[in-house]
Amino acid sequence: GEYYKDKDYFNIEKNISAGAKHLSSCMRDFPDNPAEWIMSYNAGKGNVKKWKRLYIDWELFLESVPFIETKNYVKKVLRSYFIYKFIVKVS
Numbered sequence: 001g002e003y004y005k006d007k008d009y010f011n012i013e014k015n016i017s018a019g020a021k022h023l024s025s026c027m028r029d030f031p032d033n034p035a036e037w038i039m040s041y042n043a044g045k046g047n048v049k050k051w052k053r054l055y056i057d058w059e060l061f062l063e064s065v066p067f068i069e070t071k072n073y074v075k076k077v078l079r080s081y082f083i084y085k086f087i088v089k090v091s
Helices: 007-012 011-030 034-043 043-052 057-062 069-089
Strands: none
Touching: 007 011, 007 069, 011 034, 011 043, 034 043, 034 069, 043 057
């Protein structure tokens, strides 16, 4: 990855570009499950791969994530993802 200085986090273009690259990388590594994109974006790909090995059942997997922030983040973003997906499909 690219090196970012502290001041770069306040640069909107660099911040959005870095976030988009990171999300794109997560989507390549977990192409079949939007929740895994979101989870890996927030908690890291290594953590998601480790958790997937431990929990095969998806609902148990999500509820067993040890990071409360990540668990809540995934639920919130997934809810928005499906709402927007529905809105786009209807319009």
